[in-house]
Amino acid sequence: xxxxxxxxxxxxxxxxxxxxxxxxxxxxxxxxxxxxxxxxxxxxxxxxxxxxxxxxxxxxxxxxxxxxxxxxxxxxxxxxxxxxxxxxxxxxxxxxxxxxxxxxxxxxxxxxxxxxxxxxxxxxxxxxxxxxxxxxxxxxxxxxxxxxxxxxxxxxxxxxxxxxxxxxxxxxxxxxxxxxxxxxxxxxxxxxx
Numbered sequence: 001x002x003x004x005x006x007x008x009x010x011x012x013x014x015x016x017x018x019x020x021x022x023x024x025x026x027x028x029x030x031x032x033x034x035x036x037x038x039x040x041x042x043x044x045x046x047x048x049x050x051x052x053x054x055x056x057x058x059x060x061x062x063x064x065x066x067x068x069x070x071x072x073x074x075x076x077x078x079x080x081x082x083x084x085x086x087x088x089x090x091x092x093x094x095x096x097x098x099x100x101x102x103x104x105x106x107x108x109x110x111x112x113x114x115x116x117x118x119x120x121x122x123x124x125x126x127x128x129x130x131x132x133x134x135x136x137x138x139x140x141x142x143x144x145x146x147x148x149x150x151x152x153x154x155x156x157x158x159x160x161x162x163x164x165x166x167x168x169x170x171x172x173x174x175x176x177x178x179x180x181x182x183x184x185x186x187x188x189x190x191x192x193x
Contacts, residue, residue, distance in 0.1 A: 012097075012148050014156035019102030021152070024089065029065045029100040031086035031108050036123050041103055041157040043125040043164040044150060045110050045171055047087060048132045048178035052076040056093050056131055065090075065100050085109065087127035089149065095141035097149070103157070113171035121171045126153060126160075134180025143184070147191035162192055 013022050020026070051060035052074045060077075063069040065086045071077040087109040090098040101107040109127030113120065128149065132138045154160050165188070168176040 012152040014103065014152045016103070016156040019104030021089065021097070021099050021103075021149070024097040024099040027062050027066060027098050027100055029086040029107075030067065031065060031084045032101040032105045035104070035106045039106075039123050040159060041124065041126045041153070042159045043115065043121065043166060044153065044160060045113075045121060045125045045127050045166055045168055046146075046179050046183070047109060047127060047129045047168045048134060048138075048180055048183065049090075049129045050131060050133045050136075054133060054136070061090060061129070061131065062098065062100075085111075087129040089127070090129045090131065091142050091145050091149070093131045093139040093142060095139075095145045097145060103153070110168065110171050112175070115166060115171045125171075126157075130179055130183070132179065132182065134177050135182055137182050138179070138184070143187050143191060146188060150188070150192060162189065 011023065049061055050056055051064055053076060060069060064080070067084065069077060071081045086100050086107045088099065088101045088103055088107045090100070103126055106122050107127050108122060110121040110125060113122070115121055128146070130138055130142055130146065150165065168178045
C-alpha cells in the first residue's frame, strides 16, 4: 500500500486557475454556479453515495449529477426525481476519479448547511463523493486516492487545513449521516501525515 500511495501522490495535479484536476475523467455537470465574489475553497466536505442505495459500479451516479438519470429504472429513483445536485469529485470504489464541477465553481453538494457558524458551505467548500454508503466498509483503493487528492487540493488552495476536512454529517447534522460510521477517518488522517 505505501508504494501505491507514493505513486498516487505523484499523479494528481490541480490547476488552481481553471479549477481542474488531472488526470481525472471530466464529466461536466450543469448543477453548479459561480461562487460568491472572492470565495475560495476553504473546506472539503466528504460524502458517501451509491445509486440505487447499496449498489456500486453502475452509471447511475454520473447520470444523476448530469440530470440524465432514468427515474423509472428503479423505485428509489422516484424519490430523488427533480433533485439537481452535483459534487466536484467522485472517487469510485476502484479508485477512479471523476470531476463534475471545476473547483472554481460552486457545486451543489452540501445543501442547507452550516459549519462553525458559517452558513452555506457550498460557497466555500469542495465536495468529494466516495462511492459507498454509511454502513458498508469503503474500499481500500479509495483511501490512498482520497489522501492524494486532499494533498493536491491543499497545495492548490492553502486555506484548506486538515481541520477543514469534514463529513456531510458535520455540516448538515440531523439531515445527513454520510460518509457514515464505515468511513475510517483515522486512516485518512494517518495518510495525510
